[in-house]
Amino acid sequence: MDIVTRPRILVVGAGFAGVGCVRRLERRLAAAEADVTLVTPFAYQLYLPLLPQVASGVLTPQSIALSLRRSKKYRTRIIPGGAIGVDLASKVCVIRTITDEIVNEPYDYIVLAPGSVTRTFDIPGLTDNAFGMKTLAEAAYIRDHVITQLDLADASNDPAERAARLQFVVVGGGYAGTETAACLQLLTHNAVKRYPRLDPGLIKWHLIDIAPKLMPELGDKLGRSAQEVLRRRGIEVSLGVSIAKAGPQEVTFTDGRVVPTHTLIWTAGVVASPLIATLGAPTVRGRLSVTSHMDLPGHDGVFALGDAAAVPDEAKGEEGAICPPTAQHAMRQAKVAADNVIAHLRGRSMRPYAHKDLGLVVDLGGTDAVSKPLGIELRGLPAQAVARGYHWAALRTGVAKARVLTNWTLNAVAGDDFVRTGFQARRPAKLKDFEYTDTYLTPEQVRAQVEGGHPEAG
Numbered sequence: 001m002d003i004v005t006r007p008r009i010l011v012v013g014a015g016f017a018g019v020g021c022v023r024r025l026e027r028r029l030a031a032a033e034a035d036v037t038l039v040t041p042f043a044y045q046l047y048l049p050l051l052p053q054v055a056s057g058v059l060t061p062q063s064i065a066l067s068l069r070r071s072k073k074y075r076t077r078i079i080p081g082g083a084i085g086v087d088l089a090s091k092v093c094v095i096r097t098i099t100d101e102i103v104n105e106p107y108d109y110i111v112l113a114p115g116s117v118t119r120t121f122d123i124p125g126l127t128d129n130a131f132g133m134k135t136l137a138e139a140a141y142i143r144d145h146v147i148t149q150l151d152l153a154d155a156s157n158d159p160a161e162r163a164a165r166l167q168f169v170v171v172g173g174g175y176a177g178t179e180t181a182a183c184l185q186l187l188t189h190n191a192v193k194r195y196p197r198l199d200p201g202l203i204k205w206h207l208i209d210i211a212p213k214l215m216p217e218l219g220d221k222l223g224r225s226a227q228e229v230l231r232r233r234g235i236e237v238s239l240g241v242s243i244a245k246a247g248p249q250e251v252t253f254t255d256g257r258v259v260p261t262h263t264l265i266w267t268a269g270v271v272a273s274p275l276i277a278t279l280g281a282p283t284v285r286g287r288l289s290v291t292s293h294m295d296l297p298g299h300d301g302v303f304a305l306g307d308a309a310a311v312p313d314e315a316k317g318e319e320g321a322i323c324p325p326t327a328q329h330a331m332r333q334a335k336v337a338a339d340n341v342i343a344h345l346r347g348r349s350m351r352p353y354a355h356k357d358l359g360l361v362v363d364l365g366g367t368d369a370v371s372k373p374l375g376i377e378l379r380g381l382p383a384q385a386v387a388r389g390y391h392w393a394a395l396r397t398g399v400a401k402a403r404v405l406t407n408w409t410l411n412a413v414a415g416d417d418f419v420r421t422g423f424q425a426r427r428p429a430k431l432k433d434f435e436y437t438d439t440y441l442t443p444e445q446v447r448a449q450v451e452g453g454h455p456e457a458g
């Protein structure tokens with residue numbers, strides 16, 4: 001009889017944190033030392049920072065979806081599904097597979113890296129009428145949606161409908177929202193040349209944020225530069241303003257303005273995956289509260305990192321500081337977390353995570369960008385070269401690098417054909433449809449499932 005006695009390491013989430021951790025475990029652990037399993041709903045790792053370029057059509061969706069099965073060396077067992085609850089006491093993770101079966105997966109070590117979801121507020125109509133910018137499907141959908149608005153405006157003889165279809169609202173003045181507004185505005189600016197019946201002056205983009213500054217982490221000067229680029233392109237930036245309510249054909253701002261629009265893109269921050277709440281363990285602003293070793297105090301063999309975890313920011317040297325939710329940290333935490341799992345397994349001491357932020361790069365489309373690598377402020381072409389160079393180098397596989405470079409070159413040389421594919425045109429596809437936030441169990445339902453009861457009862 002084949003009795004498996006190897007420790008079982010379960011990694012949840014195939015993002016920057018999860019995949020980085022799995023690859024390190026595969027490299028550093030002998031196959032006989034432990035079994036590694038990865039739970040992920042998708043068969044790829046998404047390179048999120050380039051998502052706005054997929055939405056604007058500069059990159060194809062495939063070029064930033066990095067395969068999890070590229071090499072024969074990848075020996076990890078992959079469960080296609082999502083973790084919907086974790087019972088720390090019995091060391092069981094409850095998984096909903098992509099065929100909607102609910103299975104219990106026991107573990108000896110669990111590495112939680114499910115990332116984050118779009119942070120929403122209790123604003124009337126928001127989740128029913130806004131798009132996010134967090135998944136590949138969303139980015140591809142938004143591109144189609146924006147081109148659809150041009151097609152419908154072009155076909156309409158009703159001036160009010162034309163005006164509404166040609167107004168677009170992006171909420172969130174962080175790097176994700178700013179890049180999204182900038183890249184999509186460039187898409188409509190270039191596309192409208194193919195619609196001789198449309199008055200380009202009718203196209204209006206709004207970028208709004210409740211904060212008084214755009215991307216405050218860039219500093220005053222670069223934040224202002226980014227704002228100047230946006231204003232020059234005709235994007236109306238409104239600071240100190242948010243959304244009071246959202247409907248299918250109009251959005252009301254908190255300053256009283258009512259903007260007729262069919263396009264509301266919500267990128268106002270992220271919050272840890274709802275999976276974290278199922279643990280019933282301490283959190284910091286929703287992120288699992290872990291030590292600088294990325295383990296959970298009081299629970300042997302539980303590690304968490306990336307956007308889902310509040311990892312102390314040791315390099316900052318400030319009491320209570322936690323690492324911001326960035327790919328830069330997630331990628332680096334992955335290596336330390338994997339090393340710490342291995343150290344624990346082998347009875348050795350773990351090491352703390354410390355990384356000094358390398359700065360920020362913000363691609364505003366075309367030749368516009370602002371970036372602050374290692375504290376050096378750059379704008380225009382040099383900033384764009386740094387932004388693209390940084391992302392290109394950070395792509396994990398050679399084939400992804402080749403695809404992205406080819407797409408950039410092709411786009412620069414041949415431009416875009418602005419084709420509306422219509423793949424998902426008749427499916428409901430707003431914030432709540434893309435991020436599956438209603439799939440998780442309560443801690444009580446997790447216990448019921450682990451004890452053999454029915455998780456969805458009650």
Ligand SMILES: Cc1cc2nc3c(=O)[nH]c(=O)nc-3n(C[C@H](O)[C@H](O)[C@H](O)COP(=O)(O)OP(=O)(O)OC[C@H]3O[C@@H](n4cnc5c(N)ncnc54)[C@H](O)[C@@H]3O)c2cc1C
Nearest residue numbers: 013015016017048049082083115306307325326327328330
């Ligand atoms: C538009 C945009 C632009 C950005 N630009 C930058 C940038 O320029 N620089 C930067 O440093 N950061 C940037 N970020 C932030 C960065 O992408 C995140 O901080 C980073 O992805 C976090 O890594 P992660 O591994 O924790 O999460 P993710 O990369 O989001 O990975 C989480 C993974 O877990 C999976 N998952 C989710 N729930 C479950 C579940 N229940 N069970 C199993 N799997 C699950 C998801 O499908 C995903 O594969 C950007 C983010 C966005 C949205």
